[in-house]
Structure formats: C-alpha cells, structure tokens
Amino acid sequence: MWLKFEPRAEPSRLMTYLSPLLAVGLMFLSGLLLFYVLGKDPIEGFRVFFLYPMKDAYSIAELFLKATPLMLCAVGLSVGFKANVWNIGAEGQLLIGALAGGWVALRFEHSTSPFLLPAMILAGAVGGMLWAAIPAFLRTRFNANEILTSLMLVYVAELVVSWLVHGPWKDPDGFNFPQTKVFSAAATLPLMLAGTRVNIALLFALGALVAGWLFMNRSFLGYQMKVAGQAENAGRYAGFSARRSVWFGMLAGGAMAGIAGISEVAGPVGQITEKISPGYGFAAMIVAFVGRLSPIGILFSSLLMAILYVGGEQAQQYLSLPSSISKVFQGMLLFFLLGSDVFINFRPRFVRRRK
Amino acid sequence: MGLDFLSSILFATVVAGTPLIIVAVGELVTEKAGVLNLGAEGIMSVGAVAAFAVAHHTHNPLLGILAGMAAGMAMSLLFGISALTLMANQVASGLALSIFGVGFSAFVGKPYESVALASVPLVPIPLLHKIPVLGPALFHQQGLVYFSWALLGAVAWFLYRSKAGLILRAVGESPVSAHSIGYGVVRIRYQAVLFGGAMAGIGGAFMSVFYTPMWVEGMVAGRGWIALSLVVFATWRPLRVMIGAYLFGGCMIMQMFVQGSGARVTIPAQFLSALPYVATILVLVLISRNRGTIRLNSPASLGQTFLPDA
Numbered sequence: 001m002w003l004k005f006e007p008r009a010e011p012s013r014l015m016t017y018l019s020p021l022l023a024v025g026l027m028f029l030s031g032l033l034l035f036y037v038l039g040k041d042p043i044e045g046f047r048v049f050f051l052y053p054m055k056d057a058y059s060i061a062e063l064f065l066k067a068t069p070l071m072l073c074a075v076g077l078s079v080g081f082k083a084n085v086w087n088i089g090a091e092g093q094l095l096i097g098a099l100a101g102g103w104v105a106l107r108f109e110h111s112t113s114p115f116l117l118p119a120m121i122l123a124g125a126v127g128g129m130l131w132a133a134i135p136a137f138l139r140t141r142f143n144a145n146e147i148l149t150s151l152m153l154v155y156v157a158e159l160v161v162s163w164l165v166h167g168p169w170k171d172p173d174g175f176n177f178p179q180t181k182v183f184s185a186a187a188t189l190p191l192m193l194a195g196t197r198v199n200i201a202l203l204f205a206l207g208a209l210v211a212g213w214l215f216m217n218r219s220f221l222g223y224q225m226k227v228a229g230q231a232e233n234a235g236r237y238a239g240f241s242a243r244r245s246v247w248f249g250m251l252a253g254g255a256m257a258g259i260a261g262i263s264e265v266a267g268p269v270g271q272i273t274e275k276i277s278p279g280y281g282f283a284a285m286i287v288a289f290v291g292r293l294s295p296i297g298i299l300f301s302s303l304l305m306a307i308l309y310v311g312g313e314q315a316q317q318y319l320s321l322p323s324s325i326s327k328v329f330q331g332m333l334l335f336f337l338l339g340s341d342v343f344i345n346f347r348p349r350f351v352r353r354r355k
Numbered sequence: 356m357g358l359d360f361l362s363s364i365l366f367a368t369v370v371a372g373t374p375l376i377i378v379a380v381g382e383l384v385t386e387k388a389g390v391l392n393l394g395a396e397g398i399m400s401v402g403a404v405a406a407f408a409v410a411h412h413t414h415n416p417l418l419g420i421l422a423g424m425a426a427g428m429a430m431s432l433l434f435g436i437s438a439l440t441l442m443a444n445q446v447a448s449g450l451a452l453s454i455f456g457v458g459f460s461a462f463v464g465k466p467y468e469s470v471a472l473a474s475v476p477l478v479p480i481p482l483l484h485k486i487p488v489l490g491p492a493l494f495h496q497q498g499l500v501y502f503s504w505a506l507l508g509a510v511a512w513f514l515y516r517s518k519a520g521l522i523l524r525a526v527g528e529s530p531v532s533a534h535s536i537g538y539g540v541v542r543i544r545y546q547a548v549l550f551g552g553a554m555a556g557i558g559g560a561f562m563s564v565f566y567t568p569m570w571v572e573g574m575v576a577g578r579g580w581i582a583l584s585l586v587v588f589a590t591w592r593p594l595r596v597m598i599g600a601y602l603f604g605g606c607m608i609m610q611m612f613v614q615g616s617g618a619r620v621t622i623p624a625q626f627l628s629a630l631p632y633v634a635t636i637l638v639l640v641l642i643s644r645n646r647g648t649i650r651l652n653s654p655a656s657l658g659q660t661f662l663p664d665a
Contacts (some may be wrong), residue, residue, distance in 0.1 A: 155577050163625035
C-alpha cells in the first residue's frame with residue numbers, strides 16, 4: 001500500500017478553509033513533541049506557550065498590540081501575493097517607514113499640532129512605498145527578480161537604521177545608547193484602552209483589512225490582479241497590465257508596512273532603535289498565507305501569530321527557553337500549511353504498489 | 356600598497372567568496388533540474404550551527420563539515436517533501452525553509468553563542484604556495500577553498516559532459532518529455548535538491564567552523580540569498596559562479612581594504628557593510644535587463660510544479 005495524490009476535478013472549497021486549521025493542529029502536536037524533546041513537560045510547555053498569552057485581559061490586549069503590525073503588513077502583502085508579486089522585503093519597508101515617520105517626529109519635536117501624527121503616518125506610508133518602489137521599478141524596467149531585490153533591501157534598511165541611531169540621529173543625552181530621543185507626547189499614538197498598550201494603530205489595521213477586502217472583491221483593478229495571479233495568460237489576453245499589477249502590489253505592501261513601522265515607533269517602542277521589529281515583516285508573509293490572503297483570514301491568523309510571539313516571551317520567562325522558539329513555530333506553521341494545501345487540489349488515495 | 360597587502364586582500368577575497376561558490380554551485384544544480392529552492396539562507400544557517408556544535412564537541416572540524424552537510428540535506432529534504440511530494444508552490448516552500456532555518460538555528464544555537472572554536476590550520480599546497488603574492492593568497496588556504504574549486508570543475512563536467520547531467524538538465528528543461536521517456540522526474544529532482552542542500556550545509560559549516568570561527572545568531576547575514584542571486588548572475592553556468600563569488604567576496608571585505616589603504620575619508624561602517632547587498636541588486640539589474648539572456652539560459656521549467664500523472 002502506498003499513498004497517492006489524485007488530482008481533483010475542482011479545487012476543494014472545504015479544504016481551502018480546513019487546511020489552515022489542520023496546519024495549526026499539526027503545529028500544536030509538534031509543539032508538544034518539541035517540548036518533550038527539550039526535556040520539558042509537554043503539557044506545561046503547551047500551556048505556557050499557547051495559553052498564557054491569553055490568560056487575562058492585559059495579555060489579550062498585548063496580543064492585539066502585536067497583531068497590529070502583522071495585520072497591516074499582511075494585508076498589504078496579500079494584494080501583491082494574489083497577483084504573484086513576491087514582495088518579501090516588508091521588513092525593510094517597515095523600517096524605512098519608521099524612519100520616515102520618525103524623522104517628522106524628531107524634526108518637529110516641539111510641535112503640539114494635531115496634524116503632527118497624521119503627518120508622521122503619511123510620511124511612514126510614503127517611506128515604505130518608496131522602499132518598495134525600488135524593487136517595483138527594477139522589476140518593471142529591468143526585469144530584475146523582485147524576490148531577491150526586495151530581500152536585499154531589508155539588509156540595506158537595517159544598516160541604514162543602524163547608521164542613523166549610532167550616528168546622526170543618536171540622542172545626545174542618551175548615555176551613548178544607539179537610539180534617538182523619545183518621541184514627544186504629541187508624536188505618540190493615543191492609547192485605545194487605559195491600562196493596556198493597545199493604541200489606535202489597531203484601528204488603522206482594521207481599516208486596512210476592510211480596504212483590502214473592498215479592493216480585492218469590489219474593484220476592477222483588484223479583479224485584474226487576481227486574474228493575473230491565477231491565470232497569467234488569461235490576464236494578458238484580456239489586456240490587463242502586468243506592470244500595473246507589480247507596481248500596485250509592491251506599493252500596497254510598502255505603504256502598509258510603512259504604516260506598521262511608524263505605528264511601532266510612535267507606539268510601543270516610542271523612539272527609533274535598532275530593535276524596532278522582531279521580524280514582523282517576515283512573519284506577516286506567514287500570516288498572509290495562513291489567512292488565505294483574505295482580510296478575514298488575516299485577522300485571525302495575525303492573532304495566532306501574535307500568540308506565537310508572546311508565547312516565545314513566556315517560554316523564555318517560565319521555561320528558560322530562548323525566545324527564538326517563536327520563529328521555530330512560525331516556520332513550522334508555514335510548512336504545515338503548505339503541506340496541508342495538497343488536499344485542496346488533490347485527493348489522497350491508498351493504492352497497491354505497482355511492481 | 357605593498358605586495359603583502361595585495362596578497363592578504365586577495366586571500367581574504369577568496370575566503371569570503373568560498374561559501375558563496377559552494378552554496379551557489381549547489382543551488383545551480385538544483386535549479387538546473389527545474390527546482391527553485393529559496394531556502395539557501397535557512398539551510399546555511401542550520402548547517403552552520405550543526406557544524407559548529409559538532410566541531411565544538413568533537414574538536415574535529417572535518418566531522419563538523421559532515422554534520423553541516425547532513426543538516427543541510429535534512430533541511431532540503433523538508434523542502435523536497437513540501438515542493439516535490441506535496442506539490443506545494445516552490446517559492447513559498449523555499450521561503451518557509453528560510454524562515455524556519457534562520458529561526459531554528461537561532462534557537463538551537465543559543466548555548467553556543469559564547470563558545471570559541473580553535474581556528475583550523477591552513478593547508479599549503481606544496482611548491483605552489485611559494486609563488487610570490489599569488490602563493491600565499493591562493494595556495495596556502497583553507498582546505499574548503501580547494502574543495503570549492505574541485506566542486507566547480509566536477510559540477511561543470513557533470514552537467515555538460517556526463518549522461519546523468521544531461522538527464523538532469525532535460526528534467527529541468529522539459530519535465531514532461533523526460534517523464535514520458537521514462538525518467539523519474541521527482542526522483543531526479545529530489546537528488547538535485549539534496550545535493551543543493553548538502554552544499555548549502557557545507558557553505559554554512561565553512562562560515563561557522565572555518566571563516567569566523569564562531570556561531571552568532573544571524574551570522575549567515577544574507578549570504579544564502581546572495582548565492583541565489585549569483586546563480587542568476589552566472590546565467591546558470593558553473594564557471595561564471597566563481598567570477599561572481601569573488602566579486603562579492605571582494606565587496607564583503609571592502610572594510611579591510613579601506614582601512615588598509617590608509618585613505619583619510621571616514622565612511623560609516625554600515626555603508627561598507629551594505630555594499631554586498633547593493634552590489635547584488637546592481638548585478639541582478641545588469642543581468643536581467645536583457646530578457647533574452649534570462650529566457651535563453653534559465654531552465655525552462657524553473658519553479659514550476661511537476662505533477663506526475665496517474
């Protein structure tokens with residue numbers, strides 16, 4: 001006997017939605033196994049990693065805080081991914097967005113204008129878009145692979161941040177720490193719930209989900225991009241511009257990542273440092289895939305991803321495991337999802353092995 | 356600039372280029388079979404940490420290399436299961452491998468971050484290492500440098516002079532035709548993926564056991580991605596990989612060059628560190644500008660899932 005995959009006549013709608021759940025289930029199981037292998041009590045490990053992040057109202061608020069940048073980046077990326085535009089440099093776009101918005105905050109540090117925050121957020125979006133425009137331009141003008149160029153720009157962006165916080169932008173009264181001045185109150189996003197760290201960036205993220213849904217399902221350009229992604233030739237015959245798909249896909253990702261970046265520095269971080277993002281831009285790709293590139297899916301998967309982030313911190317605190325265990329779970333989740341997706345287009349069947 | 360300085364610059368360039376050669380040649384074979392594995396960065400990271408751990412515990416760098424290789428193959432097996440057996444999108448599978456590998460290496464490598472490893476003695480080649488300037492730079496090197504040259508020759512021979520290489524390229528150009536005349540496309544692709552993984556693992560091992568020698572989270576620092584770009588730069592020709600790798604190697608040691616040349620200008624260290632990444636982008640643009648070059652040279656089925664029919 002052996003397992004064979006038979007093509008289905010039509011992709012299974014049911015499996016499209018079940019496969020992320022299957023992937024999460026497999027991740028839970030391997031989590032138990034992983035804790036066992038590490039010599040921890042699997043049940044206890046599971047509790048600390050997956051349940052502690054939801055133990056009280058404050059913890060749940062923290063989840064929403066962490067889910068915010070993930071949601072923003074993921075919804076932006078999903079627009080491109082639908083059209084097979086592989087922007088994998090959201091992390092860099094997030095950083096440049098943080099720098100652009102942060103520049104406004106530092107330049108007008110004494111301003112108390114109510115327009116300061118909107119200006120910062122606009123600058124953040126523009127910064128992210130500019131950084132994403134580079135791979136878009138290189139792809140449409142020179143045919144350079146956007147996967148590699150957008151990723152290379154992540155490293156460049158990290159080095160730009162490092163240069164600024166060690167050099168020109170370093171807080172002169174900061175005891176030589178590589179960080180800028182702390183943003184003024186007028187340049188900090190207002191909190192949504194007193195006693196938590198959740199700020200109004202969550203509203204931007206939810207707004208972005210709605211906008212993303214409208215764009216993908218109710219606009220002609222969104223439709224064109226979907227067609228281009230699913231059937232490139234059909235899109236070309238219909239006269240849909242591939243160039244426009246690339247530009248729009250990249251810029252949407254860049255703008256959202258930029259807003260995520262400025263929301264982090266004008267929110268929980270409060271200043272520009274070298275540690276603005278614990279890899280949100282990369283995790284957002286997983287969020288987008290697990291959320292089936294749909295805004296509603298992304299809402300849930302970003303919260304799940306937030307659990308993985310907070311769970312890592314909990315594991316460090318209570319199980320004395322490195323917090324990078326989060327990334328192990330993130331990678332596993334994506335692998336399991338890709339694997340489970342086989343059931344969408346294929347039917348498993350046990351057949352007798354041919355001699 | 357003295358001759359000694361020139362020689363040491365050359366030496367450092369070759370050392371910096373070596374992991375790129377090894378990884379890029381492995382990826383080249385994978386891509387020639389029509390499989391795009393974007394997981395090189397993750398494989399290198401896991402290879403680096405596995406090699407470091409084994410070299411640290413056994414005090415034997417050779418065992419370290421073997422461990423790096425084995426870890427690389429295990430990682431690429433994960434990719435194979437996802438992209439070949441379960442027919443998932445190759446781009447997404449490769450990204451998953453990179454994300455997983457970088458995270459996993461950080462996780463398991465934590466205890467090794469403060470550990471030092473004895474540096475491995477260089478291997479002089481008799482007579483040749485006495486040539487002025489070139490001798491100390493090229494022939495009094497790490498053993499893996501010679502390995503990278505042998506690998507280039509072997510892969511070039513394999514791909515263009517052996518029957519198995521011809522079959523592998525046929526699988527990459529037209530998997531359907533290869534399948535219809537009886538070649539096991541999935542099996543051959545698995546072999547190519549495993550070979551690529553083994554080489555990326557050795558490349559990682561070189562980083563942690565020979566080059567630095569230490570383990571720090573994120574030490575691979577994009578070299579896996581640069582190696583992928585190198586394959587494009589080389590337009591899928593093995594010997595051109597070498598030129599590209601040393602070019603990037605030169606970019607990576609620019610810092611040393613600037614310091615040694617005694618130039619008065621102060622350039623922020625970050626700008627010099629950004630150089631290899633910027634150079635990668637420029638090189639990709641230059642090569643890709645001509646669509647014909649890419650279309651002519653890239654394996655026709657690159658990145659496409661092959662569905663073995665029932």
